[in-house]
Amino acid sequence: MENREKVLEKIKKLAQSPVNDAIRLAFIGEDEMELIKGLDLSAVKEIKRSGDGAVELKFIDRVETLKWLAEHMESPQADQLYRALEKSAKREKGES
16 A cells, blocks of 8 residues: 555544544543553543543544545645655654
8 A cells, every 4th residue: 555545544444433432431440550551542642530520531533634634635735645644653663
């Protein structure tokens, strides 16, 4: 699969990512923290947990993500954007 297609697939996946695991995270107790490793939290933008146990979850805006995808798929700057995203993803993975 071409790099551009990989990036588009990741953005599409992000736009469709489920929130089930984020909801599960809100109810994980202190003694269950090891469960976090297996959760898909890609839809989560922000998590706040207060001292009294209240949890606030903010999610990505799926409509905005899809609008962005539609606007940038064929833009003249798309190739630069895809290269920058790919470079960033490689850094996160520890690749050169």
